[in-house]
Structures are given as structure tokens and as C-alpha cells.
Amino acid sequence: MSSWIPLWLHKLGSPPTFYRFAGTLRPWAMGLALLLGAIALYGGLVLAPADYQQGDAYRIIFIHVPSAWMSMFIYAVMGVASFIALVWRIKLAEVVAMESAPIGAAFTFITLVTGSLWGKPMWGTWWTWDARLTSELVLLFLYLGVIGLYHAFEDRRQGARAAAFLAIIGIINVPIVHFSVNWWNTLHQGSTVNIFGKSKMSWDMLWPLLTMMLATKFYYVASLFNRVRTDLLALEGGKDWVRKIAEDEAKS
Amino acid sequence: MNRPGVATACAAMLRRDLTLAWRRRGDIAMPVLYALIVTMLFPFALGPEDTLLQRIAGGVVLVTVLLAMLLALDAMFSSDIEDGSLEQLVLAPQPLALMLGMKILAHWLTTALPLIVIAPLLAAMLHLPGAVIPVLLLALLLATPLLSLLGAVLVALTAGTRRSGMLLALMLLPLCMPAVIFAAGAVAAAQQGLPWLAPIAWLAAALVLAVVLAPLACAAALRIALDA
Amino acid sequence: MTAANTAVPLLEARALSFLRQDEPVFAPLDFQLHAGELALVEGDNGSGKTTLLRILAGLLHVGEGELHWRGEPMQRDTCTGEILFLGHQLGLKADLSPRENLRIAAGLFGCRDGIGVAMVLDRIGLRGYEDEPVRRLSAGQKKRAALARLLLLPATLWLLDEPYANLDRIGIALVNQLLETHTAAGGAALVTSHGAVSFHGGEPRHIRMHA
Numbered sequence: 001m002s003s004w005i006p007l008w009l010h011k012l013g014s015p016p017t018f019y020r021f022a023g024t025l026r027p028w029a030m031g032l033a034l035l036l037g038a039i040a041l042y043g044g045l046v047l048a049p050a051d052y053q054q055g056d057a058y059r060i061i062f063i064h065v066p067s068a069w070m071s072m073f074i075y076a077v078m079g080v081a082s083f084i085a086l087v088w089r090i091k092l093a094e095v096v097a098m099e100s101a102p103i104g105a106a107f108t109f110i111t112l113v114t115g116s117l118w119g120k121p122m123w124g125t126w127w128t129w130d131a132r133l134t135s136e137l138v139l140l141f142l143y144l145g146v147i148g149l150y151h152a153f154e155d156r157r158q159g160a161r162a163a164a165f166l167a168i169i170g171i172i173n174v175p176i177v178h179f180s181v182n183w184w185n186t187l188h189q190g191s192t193v194n195i196f197g198k199s200k201m202s203w204d205m206l207w208p209l210l211t212m213m214l215a216t217k218f219y220y221v222a223s224l225f226n227r228v229r230t231d232l233l234a235l236e237g238g239k240d241w242v243r244k245i246a247e248d249e250a251k252s
Numbered sequence: 253m254n255r256p257g258v259a260t261a262c263a264a265m266l267r268r269d270l271t272l273a274w275r276r277r278g279d280i281a282m283p284v285l286y287a288l289i290v291t292m293l294f295p296f297a298l299g300p301e302d303t304l305l306q307r308i309a310g311g312v313v314l315v316t317v318l319l320a321m322l323l324a325l326d327a328m329f330s331s332d333i334e335d336g337s338l339e340q341l342v343l344a345p346q347p348l349a350l351m352l353g354m355k356i357l358a359h360w361l362t363t364a365l366p367l368i369v370i371a372p373l374l375a376a377m378l379h380l381p382g383a384v385i386p387v388l389l390l391a392l393l394l395a396t397p398l399l400s401l402l403g404a405v406l407v408a409l410t411a412g413t414r415r416s417g418m419l420l421a422l423m424l425l426p427l428c429m430p431a432v433i434f435a436a437g438a439v440a441a442a443q444q445g446l447p448w449l450a451p452i453a454w455l456a457a458a459l460v461l462a463v464v465l466a467p468l469a470c471a472a473a474l475r476i477a478l479d480a
Numbered sequence: 481m482t483a484a485n486t487a488v489p490l491l492e493a494r495a496l497s498f499l500r501q502d503e504p505v506f507a508p509l510d511f512q513l514h515a516g517e518l519a520l521v522e523g524d525n526g527s528g529k530t531t532l533l534r535i536l537a538g539l540l541h542v543g544e545g546e547l548h549w550r551g552e553p554m555q556r557d558t559c560t561g562e563i564l565f566l567g568h569q570l571g572l573k574a575d576l577s578p579r580e581n582l583r584i585a586a587g588l589f590g591c592r593d594g595i596g597v598a599m600v601l602d603r604i605g606l607r608g609y610e611d612e613p614v615r616r617l618s619a620g621q622k623k624r625a626a627l628a629r630l631l632l633l634p635a636t637l638w639l640l641d642e643p644y645a646n647l648d649r650i651g652i653a654l655v656n657q658l659l660e661t662h663t664a665a666g667g668a669a670l671v672t673s674h675g676a677v678s679f680h681g682g683e684p685r686h687i688r689m690h691a
Contacts, residue, residue, distance in 0.1 A: 138426040145423040152413035155501065161476045162409045166423060169405065169469070173426055176458075180430035183451075184437060238503055255561065255590040255634075264587025268573070268580075275575040275613075336569025343537060344588035345561030351588075479541050 013092050015232045016241040022225035029222035036215035043208035057121045064114040066212040067107045070220060071139055074104035078146070079171045082164030091235065092228075094160035097167060098150050099227035103220055105143035111136055131181040138177045142170040156235065261346045262354050269358030279327075283320035284366050290316045291374045302379050309378035310388055310439030314432060316374065317367045317392060318399060322421060324363040325403040328355070329411050329474070338411075342478060352474070353467035356404045364396035380443075387442040387452075391435040394455040401459075401466035402427045408470045411477035431455065488551040489514050490637060490668050491536070496545035498531055505531050506689050508545060513668050513685070515636070518659055521672040523689030529672040530568065532689065533639045536670065537565040561589060564635035566643060570626035574615040578606055578625040581614060582632055589633040597632065604628040605654065619646040630658055638662060638669040 011017050044062035051058040081097035084090055115133065116126045127133070146163045153159030236242050256264070273280060294312055298304055332338040341351055371392055372385050380388065406423045410416035434451040441448040489512040497508045506528030513519055521529050534540045536547070538556055547554040572581050582597045591597075601610050604624045614622060623646045630638060643655050659669055670687075 138429060141422060141426045145419070145426070148419045148422055149409060149413075152410065152416065152419055155412075157501070158412060158476065158479060161479075162412065162473070165469075165473055165476060166406075166409055170426065173430075176430050177426065180433045180454075183454075184433045236502060256587055261588050264584050268576070268584045271580065272573060272575055331573075334569070335573065336567055336571040337573060339537075339539060339565065339567060339569070340571040340585070341588070342539065343560075343563065343565055345590075346588055478539055 013090055015092060015236050015239075018092055019229055019232050019241075019245075022229050026222050026225040026229075029218045029225065033215050033218035033222055036211050036218065040208045040212035040215055043211065044205075048204045048208055049202075054122065057118065060114050060118045062208055062212050064111060064118060065209060066216045067111040067114065068136065069213060070216045071104055071108040071111050071136065073217075074100050074107060074220060075139060075143070075167075075171070075174075078104060078167050082167040085164045086161060086168070091157070092232075094157060094164065095228050095231045095235070096224065097164050098146075098160050099224055099231055101143050101146045101150070101163075101167075103223050103227075105140060105147065107216070107220075108136060108140040108143060112140065129181070129185070131178050131185060134181045135174060135178045139174060142167075142173070146170070255345065258346065258350065261344070262350060265341075265351050265354035266358055269355055270361065273358065273362040279324075280362050280366060283324050283363055284370055286323060287316045287320040287367055287370065287374060290319065291377055294378065305378045306380060306443075309375055309380035310384065310443060311436045312378060313371055313374045313380070313388065314391070314395070314436050314439070317364075317371065317396065318428060318432065320367055321363055321396065321399055321403070322424065324359075325400075325407055325424075326417055326420060328359050328404060328407045333411055338474070339478070342475070348474070349467040349471040352404065352408075352470045353463075356400050356467065356470070359404070360397050360400040364392075364400060368392045368396065384439060384442045387448055388439050390452060391438045391455065394452065394459050395431045395435040398431045398455065398459050398462050399424075399428055401462040401470075402431075405466055405469045405473055408473035408477060411474060431458065434458075487514065489548075490517075490550060491554075491670075492548040492551075494546045494548070496532075496535070496542065496547060498528065498535055498540065498543040500531075504543070509687065509689070511685070511687050513637075513670065515666045515668055516663050517668050517685055518663050519668075519670045519685040519687050521670060521687045521689060523672075527689040529689055530641055533565065533567070533641050533670065533672060536637075537563055537639050539565075559637075561634070562636040563639060564589075564630065564633055564637070565639045565641075566626060566629070567641045570622055571629075572614045572622060572625055575613055577611045577613055578617075578628065579610045581625060582628055585629050586632060589629075589635075591632050592634045595632060600628045600631045601625075603631060605650070620648055620651060623647055624651060624654075627655065627658070630662070636667055638667065638671075640669060640671045642672055644673055 012021060040062060045059055048059070050056050078097045078100040081093045081100065085093035085097055112133075115136070119128065120126055146167050149166055150156075150159045150163035153162060233242055233245070291312065294308070295305060298308070329338060332341070342348060344351070368389065371389060375385055375388055403420075403424055406420055406427070407416075409423075410420055413419070434455045438448040438451040438455070441451065491513040493509050493511050495508040495510060498505045506523075509532070511519070521532060523529050531540065535542060538554075538559070542554075549559045552558060572578075573584075576584075578601055579597055582600065586597065598610070601607065604627060606621060606624055606628070609617060609621060614625060617625065623643075627643065630640075638659075640655075644652050647655065659671070662669060671684075
């Protein structure tokens with residue numbers, strides 16, 4: 001039992017196997033993402049009651065909060081993949097880390113924009129220098145730094161290793177930024193924002209949120225697999241298995 | 253044969269970089285000039301009101317010094333990579349992290365120290381009260397080596413690329429934000445008559461950590477950058 | 481030579497190759513280098529000679545195959561200071577004089593017993609240029625200043641990338657003489673060169689490289 005799991009993982013780490021594996025799983029993940037996303041939107045925008053304080057404006061959380069979770073979740077995935085890539089030099093881990101970055105950056109961007117749109121009616125301002133918001137902005141810069149560094153190298157694998165190193169530095173940095181901005185806020189007595197207040201969320205609002213969270217996870221998997229497959233084909237262009245795929249494509 | 257000790261090697265490294273900087277002393281003056289010009293522009297942009305300038309003085313000096321350092325950061329390893337000295341350094345039977353630490357120290361001495369020396373002048377241009385200037389200098393003395401150390405890691409990461417100026421700024425911004433917050437926080441607190449020791453202590457703690465970790469990270473990053 | 485061949489080789493490569501963008505840069509290489517031997521690395525432009533030298537120096541990560549140093553797998557710290565690498569880039573600071581450059585090298589690598597910077601500069605033919613910034617020297621003189629490291633620094637294995645480039649006839653003879661004394665003293669050297677090399681201390685080993 002315990003011996004076949006590493007073996008299976010090892011096999012999955014080889015590009016051709018992962019290519020096939022990801023190809024099989026991708027449509028399912030995308031289908032689930034669309035289905036769950038539609039259900040969650042219906043539940044959140046139609047079924048859930050309006051908030052007694054915020055009215056209908058609060059409904060943006062069904063996009064905002066899952067995106068914020070994903071922005072951090074994807075960074076964590078990128079960090080773990082980066083660590084594996086640097087320590088064991090596994091090509092698949094490099095590709096996963098580097099292809100996660102744009103998806104994570106997109107989610108971070110969505111979080112910032114929706115947060116800003118929500119903030120205008122709620123706090124009367126588009127932006128406030130709150131620790132959570134600032135950390136999210138820094139997260140976006142970290143993502144952009146990783147993407148930029150990756151593309152600055154001519155050798156893609158070398159670029160991936162350098163960017164992976166930066167991603168790991170970033171993991172250490174995010175909590176420090178959060179802490180320092182918190183400290184800064186106490187000094188300047190800025191507004192502290194409490195998103196949910198003390199009240200617990202009712203189940204009517206919670207289930208669409210959790211469903212949307214699952215939908216975004218599946219979307220990430222689908223999108224990542226798609227990108228990784230493309231990248232693997234580009235990186236392994238000279239290998240036999242890629243040639244075989246190209247020949248099969250040409251025949252059909 | 254006699255192998256040099258670590259102390260000899262460190263001294264050789266430090267002397268080399270300081271001699272090189274001295275041979276090109278014009279370059280040392282550039283960040284200083286830059287900082288002077290930028291600081292001069294603020295009163296013209298914001299108007300010469302004492303109260304306003306006083307309020308922003310600490311932050312402006314800090315950010316200006318940071319930007320001036322960023323200008324000089326790019327050159328930390330570039331000439332060594334071009335002429336192959338870095339390869340020789342990597343191959344030398346000495347701990348690479350320590351040798352890079354010496355390079356960072358030399359870089360700090362030649363770029364940040366002149367900026368710290370003129371910082372009182374910059375602060376005076378913006379009417380920062382004289383009593384706050386010691387705190388500003390202390391904050392700079394702790395924050396600038398932190399920036400040199402963090403910057404060195406990032407410069408090492410971009411060492412294998414051709415154009416890195418803007419990228420370096422993008423990468424450095426998230427890393428240097430906490431340092432700016434605490435350094436500026438200390439100055440602001442001192443200006444308001446509040447206790448300013450806590451942020452200084454945080455800066456010092458961060459600096460101690462960075463002194464230990466950054467050269468190691470720098471060495472690792474440089475090995476990645478040369479491996480192509 | 482037979483006695484040396486039975487001993488543990490200084491450097492041994494088994495099916496060594498290097499991948500760039502997953503394409504092998506050169507065909508797998510097998511060779512041994514014993515103490516007292518000189519090997520000439522031959523191959524056309526782009527056949528990976530420089531890459532090979534950089535791998536052996538430890539600057540590049542071994543792609544596939546194995547490298548052994550004195551019979552043990554080659555690690556970064558198993559051979560530090562025993563290898564002297566002279567690449568395309570000479571590793572000289574243009575703003576410093578040859579004397580200062582050598583002093584730094586000695587500070588990092590150490591120097592051979594009883595040998596000083598002034599003596600080395602004299603032997604390499606840079607008398608009168610010791611204190612001139614390297615920037616102002618001719619290409620051949622720069623090369624000599626870099627080669628002076630061979631005389632000054634203690635090392636067992638020399639990895640020389642195109643040591644004859646830019647040198648005049650006297651300089652070439654000087655390099656050959658350096659190689660002879662080095663191998664006679666039990667050192668080994670790997671040299672890449674396009675041109676013919678005249679080597680009098682026995683037939684050098686040849687390593688042929690194919691892309």
C-alpha cells in the first residue's frame with residue numbers, strides 16, 4: 001500500500017504520463033467548474049436573501065471571497081511546487097509552479113477589483129490601506145515579479161528555477177507585510193475594516209459561497225492542466241512521445 | 253602551498269571592491285546627486301509651507317534614499333559577470349555566501365553610506381526638526397543595509413538576464429515595504445513625540461535575520477543564475 | 481604511463497552529457513584523466529567544448545552520466561581549490577592592474593610555496609606593465625595576465641579554454657612550457673584548442689567531441 005503511492009507519484013511526474021492524465025481529467029474539471037459555478041451564482045444572486053444592512057451590494061462576495069481564497073491557495077501551491085522544483089529538479093514541478101502564477105495573478109486581480117467595487121458603497125472609498133488589502137496588492141506584485149522573472153530568461157528551465165526561488169522568498173514575505181501594515185495602521189489609526197462583522201453568516205448565503213469556492217478550485221485545476229499540457233509539449237518538443245502525438249494529430 | 257584563511261579572503265574581497273569603487277568615484281556621486289535632485293523637487297511641487305514639508309520630510313527622505321539605492325543596485329554583479337570574475341569567485345575554495353556578504357558590505361559602504369551622510373542635509377531641506385534627525389539616521393542605518401541585502405538576493409536572481417532594471421524594482425517593492433513602514437514609522441513617531449524604539453527594534457531584528465540569511469540566499473540564487 | 485593508468489584516475493567521466501532545453505549539447509563522453517596527463521579537447525565550433533569545461537569546473541550542473549574525482553562522485557566541495565579554470569572571460573578587473581588582480585586571486589585561492597606575485601608577472605612576460613590598469617593592456621597581454629594565475633595559484637587540474645587565443649609565438653611557447661612543467665610535477669590539464677598544439681612531454685590524450 002505504502003510502496004505503490006510513491007511509485008504512482010513518480011510515474012505521474014513523467015511528462016508523457018502527466019500529459020495523458022491531465023488530458024483525461026481536464027474536461028471533467030472544467031465541466032464541474034462551470035456547473036458548480038452556475039449553481040453558486042444562482043444560489044448567491046437569486047436564492048440568497050438581501051442583507052439587512054448592505055442590501056444587494058453584498059452579493060459581490062460570491063465572487064470576491066472565493067477569488068481571495070484562490071489567490072492565496074494558488075500561491076501556496078506555487079510555493080510547494082517551487083520547493084519541489086528547486087530541491088529535486090523535477091520538470092513537472094517547475095511547469096506547475098510557473099503556470100500557476102498567471103492564474104493566481106488573475107484571481108488576485110479579480111479580488112482587488114471586486115473588493116474595490118464593493119468598498120465604494122460600503123466604506124465610501126475605492127481603496128483603503130488596510131492590512132488585508134495591502135497584502136493582497138503585495139501578493140499581486142509578487143505574482144507579477146515571478147512571471148516577469150520567469151520570462152526574463154532565455155533558458156526557460158533556468159528561468160523557472162530563478163522564479164521558483166523568488167516565489168519561496170515571497171512566501172516568507174507575505175506574513176511580514178501583513179504584520180507590518182497592521183502595525184502601521186495602529187500608528188496612523190486608519191480605518192479597520194471588518195468584512196463580516198460579528199454576525200454569523202446564514203446558511204442561505206454560506207452554501208453558494210462554498211459551492212463557488214469548489215467551482216474556482218475546479219476551474220484552477222482545469223486551467224492549470226491545460227496550461228501545463230501546452231508547456232510540456234513546448235518543452236519536450238524533441239522527444240518521441242510529442243512527435244507521436246503530432247503524427248496522430250496530423251493523421252486525424 | 254598555503255591556503256588563505258577566511259579572514260584573508262574576506263579582506264581581499266572587501267579591498268578589491270572598495271578599490272574598484274574608488275577608481276570610479278564618479279559613480280559613487282551619482283546616487284547622491286539623484287537624491288538631492290529628487291528632494292529638491294518636493295518643495296517646488298508641494299509649495300514651501302513649513303508644516304506640510306515637515307510632515308512629509310521623514311518619508312520623503314526614506315523613499316528617496318531607497319530609490320537612489322535601487323539605481324545603484326543593478327550594477328552589483330553585472331561587471332563581475334561580464335568579465336568572468338564571478339566565475340572565479342564561485343570556484344574559489346572559500347564560502348561563497350561569506351564572499352558575497354563582503355561584496356554586499358562594500359556595496360553598502362559605497363552607495364548607502366554617502367546617502368546617509370547627506371541625509372541630514374536632505375532632511376533640513378524639508379525642514380525636519382533637528383531633534384528627529386538622529387532617529388532618521390538610526391532608521392537609515394538599519395534600513396539601508398536591509399535593502400542592500402534583500403536587493404543583492406534579487407540582483408543575483410536576475411544576474412542571468414539581460415535587462416533587469418524595471419523587473420528589479422517590481423521584485424524589490426514587496427520585499428522592501430516592511431522596511432520602509434518601520435523606518436518611516438520610527439521617524440513619524442519621534443516627530444509626534446511618541447516612543448520610537450519599537451519600530452527600530454523590529455528593523456534591527458529584521459537586519460540580524462537578513463545578515464545571516466541573505467548572503468546564503470544570494471549564493472544559492474547566483475548558482476542558479478550561472479547554471480546556463 | 482602504465483603505472484599511472486592502474487592508479488585511481490584524477491578525473492573520470494562516464495557517459496557524461498549535458499542537456500540544454502532538453503537537447504543534449506554533446507554526445508555522451510567517457511574519458512579518464514590521470515595525474516601527469518594532458519588532454520586536448522577537440523571539436524568543431526558548437527560541439528560543446530566550453531560547456532564541457534564549465535561542467536568539469538562545477539559551474540554547470542551535470543546533465544546525465546557521472547563524474548568522479550579521485551574515484552569518488554564529484555561534489556561541489558570534494559575538489560574545491562584543486563581545479564583552476566580559465567575561461568573565455570579572463571576574470572580580470574579592467575580597472576585594476578595585473579598586480580592587484582593577482583593579489584586578489586592569491587587572497588582567494590592561496591599561492592604556491594615560495595612564489596610571489598612579482599616573480600610570476602616577470603616570468604609571464606609582463607615586466608613593466610605590472611601597475612598598468614588591465615584596461616590599457618593589449619589582448620595578448622591581458623591573456624598573459626590571466627595565465628599568470630596558472631603560475632601563482634596551487635591547483636591539481638587545469639581547465640583551460642582556448643589558452644592560445646590572442647597569444648604571439650613566444651606566448652604559445654610559454655603556455656606549452658607551463659603545461660609541461662605542470663604535468664611533470666604530477667598535475668593534469670584539459671585544454672581546448674582549435675589550433676595545433678606542439679607538446680613535447682609525450683603524446684597528449686585526445687577527447688573528441690561531437691554535437
